[in-house]
Amino acid sequence: MNIVKKPGLSITNIILFISIGILVIFVAFPVLLILFNAFFGGGTLNVKDIVSVVSNPETYQALLNSVFIASGTTLFSTIVGTFFAWLVTRTDLPFKGFMKIVFLVPFMLPSFIGAIAWKMLLNPRAGYINRFFMDTLGFSDPVFNIYSYLGMMLVETMYLFPFVFIQVSGALERMDPTLEESARISGAGLFTITRKITIPLVLPSVISGALLIMLYSMAHFGTVAVLGMEHGIFNIPTLIYEKIHASAGNFQSIRTATVLASVLIISAACIIWLQRKVLGSGKYQIIGGKSFRPVELKLRGLRYPLLFICLGYIAFTILLPTLTIFLVGGLKTYGLPFTMENLSLANYHFVLFEWQLTKDAIFNSVTLGFAAAVITMFAGVMISYVLVKMKVRGKGILEFLGVLPFSVPGSVIALGVILAWSGKFGINLYNTVWIILVAYIARYMAFSLQANKAALSQVHDSLMEAAQACGATMGQTLKDIVLPLVRPGMLSAFFLIFLPALRELTVSVMLYSPATRTLGVAIYTLNEDGETVYSAALAGIALIIIVLGQLFIKKVLGAKQQ
Amino acid sequence: MSYIKLVDVTKKFGEVIAVNNLNFEIGEGECFSMLGPSGCGKTTTLRMIAGFEDIDDGEIYAGDKTLSSKKRGYYLPPEKRDFGMVFQAFAVWPHLSVYENVAFPLKLKKLKREEIVQRTNDALKHTNLLDAAKKSPADLSGGGKQRVALARALAINPKVMLLDEPLSSLDPHLREEMRFEIKDLQKHYGFAIVYVTHDQSEAMALSDRILVMKLGVVQQIDSPLKVYNEPANKFVFSFIGLSNFLNVSVSDKGIKTKDSGIVSYPKYPIDDALKTQKDIVLASRPSEIGFLSEGGIPGILKRKSFLGEIIDYAVDVNGAEIRIQKGRKEPGPNTGETCHLDFYHPHWYSCND
Ligand SMILES: Nc1ncnc2c1ncn2[C@@H]1O[C@H](COP(=O)(O)OP(=O)(O)O)[C@@H](O)[C@H]1O
Ligand SMILES: [Mg+2]
Numbered sequence: 001m002n003i004v005k006k007p008g009l010s011i012t013n014i015i016l017f018i019s020i021g022i023l024v025i026f027v028a029f030p031v032l033l034i035l036f037n038a039f040f041g042g043g044t045l046n047v048k049d050i051v052s053v054v055s056n057p058e059t060y061q062a063l064l065n066s067v068f069i070a071s072g073t074t075l076f077s078t079i080v081g082t083f084f085a086w087l088v089t090r091t092d093l094p095f096k097g098f099m100k101i102v103f104l105v106p107f108m109l110p111s112f113i114g115a116i117a118w119k120m121l122l123n124p125r126a127g128y129i130n131r132f133f134m135d136t137l138g139f140s141d142p143v144f145n146i147y148s149y150l151g152m153m154l155v156e157t158m159y160l161f162p163f164v165f166i167q168v169s170g171a172l173e174r175m176d177p178t179l180e181e182s183a184r185i186s187g188a189g190l191f192t193i194t195r196k197i198t199i200p201l202v203l204p205s206v207i208s209g210a211l212l213i214m215l216y217s218m219a220h221f222g223t224v225a226v227l228g229m230e231h232g233i234f235n236i237p238t239l240i241y242e243k244i245h246a247s248a249g250n251f252q253s254i255r256t257a258t259v260l261a262s263v264l265i266i267s268a269a270c271i272i273w274l275q276r277k278v279l280g281s282g283k284y285q286i287i288g289g290k291s292f293r294p295v296e297l298k299l300r301g302l303r304y305p306l307l308f309i310c311l312g313y314i315a316f317t318i319l320l321p322t323l324t325i326f327l328v329g330g331l332k333t334y335g336l337p338f339t340m341e342n343l344s345l346a347n348y349h350f351v352l353f354e355w356q357l358t359k360d361a362i363f364n365s366v367t368l369g370f371a372a373a374v375i376t377m378f379a380g381v382m383i384s385y386v387l388v389k390m391k392v393r394g395k396g397i398l399e400f401l402g403v404l405p406f407s408v409p410g411s412v413i414a415l416g417v418i419l420a421w422s423g424k425f426g427i428n429l430y431n432t433v434w435i436i437l438v439a440y441i442a443r444y445m446a447f448s449l450q451a452n453k454a455a456l457s458q459v460h461d462s463l464m465e466a467a468q469a470c471g472a473t474m475g476q477t478l479k480d481i482v483l484p485l486v487r488p489g490m491l492s493a494f495f496l497i498f499l500p501a502l503r504e505l506t507v508s509v510m511l512y513s514p515a516t517r518t519l520g521v522a523i524y525t526l527n528e529d530g531e532t533v534y535s536a537a538l539a540g541i542a543l544i545i546i547v548l549g550q551l552f553i554k555k556v557l558g559a560k561q562q
Numbered sequence: 563m564s565y566i567k568l569v570d571v572t573k574k575f576g577e578v579i580a581v582n583n584l585n586f587e588i589g590e591g592e593c594f595s596m597l598g599p600s601g602c603g604k605t606t607t608l609r610m611i612a613g614f615e616d617i618d619d620g621e622i623y624a625g626d627k628t629l630s631s632k633k634r635g636y637y638l639p640p641e642k643r644d645f646g647m648v649f650q651a652f653a654v655w656p657h658l659s660v661y662e663n664v665a666f667p668l669k670l671k672k673l674k675r676e677e678i679v680q681r682t683n684d685a686l687k688h689t690n691l692l693d694a695a696k697k698s699p700a701d702l703s704g705g706g707k708q709r710v711a712l713a714r715a716l717a718i719n720p721k722v723m724l725l726d727e728p729l730s731s732l733d734p735h736l737r738e739e740m741r742f743e744i745k746d747l748q749k750h751y752g753f754a755i756v757y758v759t760h761d762q763s764e765a766m767a768l769s770d771r772i773l774v775m776k777l778g779v780v781q782q783i784d785s786p787l788k789v790y791n792e793p794a795n796k797f798v799f800s801f802i803g804l805s806n807f808l809n810v811s812v813s814d815k816g817i818k819t820k821d822s823g824i825v826s827y828p829k830y831p832i833d834d835a836l837k838t839q840k841d842i843v844l845a846s847r848p849s850e851i852g853f854l855s856e857g858g859i860p861g862i863l864k865r866k867s868f869l870g871e872i873i874d875y876a877v878d879v880n881g882a883e884i885r886i887q888k889g890r891k892e893p894g895p896n897t898g899e900t901c902h903l904d905f906y907h908p909h910w911y912s913c914n915d
Contacts (some may be wrong), residue, residue: 178653184640185612185647186667186714186726196666200657 011474012392019383020394023401026442026544031265031408037419042217053259062239063263065149069224069235070217072153073160078210080157081164084313087306089172090198090299094307102314103165106142108550109322110503110520112222113539116527117321118155119226120328120536122146128324148229156223158317160216165208171205172198190297204278211275219264219409221506225524236260237411237506244418258419261412268407287437322543329537347537358538359517361365361522368433368508368518369501372440377493379441380448381456381486387449388456405446410506415443417511431513439507444497451496455489488557495553502549503542565590565754566611566722566748571620573606573778573831580606582778586618590721593755595765598775600800604758607775608724612647613640624722646715646753647724650731652707654699654714661686661695661756664713671718685713688750689743705736712744716751723748726758739765756766762802766790774798796911799845806851806884808859809913817844820880822859832910845909848874848887851896858902863895877901 088096121129122144132141183197220239243253330343351358417439421429429435466478506521512521526535564587573581583604590633596604609615622629629638650873665682686692689709729737765772766786774781782794793799809839816824836842861879875886895901
């Protein structure tokens with residue numbers, strides 16, 4: 001008889017310890033350092049000290065700004081996202097399929113590049129749109145000042161509304177259409193159904209999307225950095241950036257930064273908790289049924305006006321800024337009119353092949369993104385394996401740690417790694433690419449955990465037990481049964497990390513040194529330094545890389561599914 | 563007196579003809595079932611009556627009202643048809659309480675407060691939901707949810723209830739119980755039922771009349787007993803219960819299979835029309851076949867399974883498998899033996915059905 005020997009507990013325990021170790025070192029430790037520094041910065045818990053930091057007008061204003069900008073952005077994005085989601089799923093709007101895809105495009109585009117484009121268009125004095133109205137149409141004042149709270153809210157809305165759009169259109173699509181049909185047969189017209197049935201039923205998805213936007217916007221660096229900072233408008237991440245950069249290592253600045261970061265951590269935790277609660281309430285199980293015929297609202301006379309609004313929105317928020325970036329990137333000097341003799345590919349050639357700074361930036365981003373994606377993919381699959389499949393004591397700790405990456409915004413991570421890896425604890429990575437890599441791993445761990453957990457929970461336990469019952473060792477089971485099954489999850493984790501890392505700004509801008517600029521940092525700093533045309537050309541190249549990457553993924557992952 | 567009336571109703575989805583030239587009438591207070599395999603167009607027919615689908619040809623009437631008419635380009639939307647409808651997946655609203663679910667259609671009718679309360683409670687009472695009135699329907703079991711759906715549908719006291727496989731999401735034992743509840747509700751409220759199902763026993767148990775459908779075409783409309791005893795064609799015969807089919811050739815003297823001698827069936831004469839065809843199909847139920855010591859149609863017993871009260875025999879007759887079910891006490895052949903079959907109530911169908 002061949003007795004199946006259970007591989008010793010030690011292997012399971014070792015995997016668990018390594019998993020816990022990774023999350024502790026990369027995520028928990030930096031976060032704890034921030035909280036410790038914020039609350040016990042002076043050695044003991046000193047509430048008065050914290051209060052004095054928070055009530056400093058500068059800090060206080062940044063906190064208010066973050067909340068204010070995030071609230072406005074959330075409000076606008078929720079309205080825009082819900083409205084478009086409803087239009088493309090529930091009405092007879094023409095070209096719905098096309099628009100469903102196009103409304104997701106802003107997700108791909110880095111919002112700080114968008115902000116740079118809008119600065120070129122709506123700068124009160126020099127912006128092309130404002131100039132057109134003043135010079136050509138004879139307006140005495142600029143039509144819109146982008147350097148304003150409203151300006152920042154609107155720019156963020158353009159890039160963040162897909163969070164709500166995806167959640168709500170998904171809910172509307174999956175929603176059992178007979179829920180609406182039974183209201184209809186009960187005597188309700190389409191307007192009543194929308195108001196009394198449809199909207200209340202998708203409300204949890206709306207709220208969940210809105211909370212995500214709130215979270216993202218409060219911790220968002222790019223737009224405020226481009227449009228607010230030089231006019232004295234700071235939010236939490238930009239003030240952290242300012243404190244770290246302006247006053248290299250000064251104790252009081254670090255203190256302020258950690259207090260601000262702690263506020264972000266705590267709000268993020270609250271928002272995530274709230275979101276899970278809203279989505280988790282089983283009461284709203286509205287998916288089901290086999291019917292595939294959702295009620296389609298006949299827009300009738302509004303059909304073409306609404307189509308026009310959608311196309312106009314797409315042209316104004318997606319095409320116009322993208323076009324502006326590419327055109328400005330082709331100009332000899334910023335400010336010249338867009339005529340044939342002023343436009344050339346010279347800048348593109350220069351930033352791609354000649355200028356060491358931009359060449360290095362592209363190289364840094366690609367290698368950093370690749371390394372972070374590979375490492376995080378493997379770490380993620382291991383941790384997810386323990387979380388989803390293994391039954392060991394002490395898993396609770398890992399479960400707690402596993403939630404952490406989801407609630408730690410980029411600027412917090414950057415600050416955390418500075419505290420952790422600047423030599424205080426024996427290792428000094430400051431000013432090297434390694435510190436950016438470490439931060440990326442922490443930043444993108446959540447993506448990897450999410451993709452891998454989803455893939456692993458598709459693998460039924462019995463598949464592995466069957467393999468083990470056939471005499472396979474745990475190692476063989478992993479290699480021959482589990483790995484092929486989780487490969488799709490790992491692949492999507494890789495791309496979910498690689499592409500965002502390519503365009504990353506928030507983390508690397510706090511950690512870069514002149515030799516370790518990333519693509520995002522190069523675009524941002526060139527723009528700050530007034531090298532507008534080079535910045536735009538580099539941004540144009542970034543956009544091309546992102547779009548090509550996205551198409552490539554679609555092809556690879558699409559082929560995998562067949 | 564007929565209430566719902568369909569005249570030449572046709573519905574296409576692109577190339578697919580989901581319902582082809584349908585004609586039938588449903589009386590007031592009648593329970594009318596549409597029976598057929600999945601995809602044959604039952605739901606589509608029901609949804610055309612409800613008004614969720616417009617029609618590509620024909621007319622639908624309720625009493626003296628026109629509901630849909632292709633010719634006149636007229637179409638009354640579902641919310642104006644005053645029908646009750648219950649869906650397969652319950653479709654109760656999780657954001658409203660049980661009471662609010664049931665009161666919803668009444669509120670839309672702008673009835674007086676007291677009347678809404680009274681009628682809602684009445685519907686809840688008759689569906690045994692009074693205790694659950696304040697609960698969320700999400701906290702109820704499948705049967706409970708379906709009761710809420712029923713209560714909501716009958717709250718407005720409709721003349722017609724449209725039920726689309728309302729029991730198929732329930733556990734088997736609950737299904738039978740709910741059949742009787744639906745019947746009781748019909749007795750109390752007096753509505754007509756249009757009942758869609760693919761389960762023939764459900765249709766038999768509930769209905770006054772059954773319509774059997776195949777690929778959008780009506781095969782038979784009759785009482786359950788008539789459908790069972792006199793299936794109009796081979797398809798209906800096979801759909802209504804466990805069936806055996808045997809190809810035989812006919813002559814003046816009787817019938818024969820490839821291997822049998824001529825067997826005559828004077829008790830169940832074959833239609834003259836069928837007699838003109840040389841080859842026809844003999845159809846029979848497993849309980850309507852016996853074993854003879856000789857004569858009849860010969861075959862070899864392939865399998866004998868003991869199912870408790872009955873024994874199930876599988877006999878090979880010229881390559882066709884004939885199933886026979888006998889009481890456990892009745893004598894029968896053993897596996898491998900040659901046996902002689904006697905068909906008590908054979909039905910005859912054309913080969914081309
Ligand atoms: N909205 C639709 N679009 C395209 N085809 C449909 C649609 N609804 C039903 N059909 C087709 O019409 C036929 C009848 O469907 P249905 O009425 O749902 O059948 P049943 O309820 O009897 O199972 C099927 O072939 C089905 O695929
Ligand atoms: Mg159906």
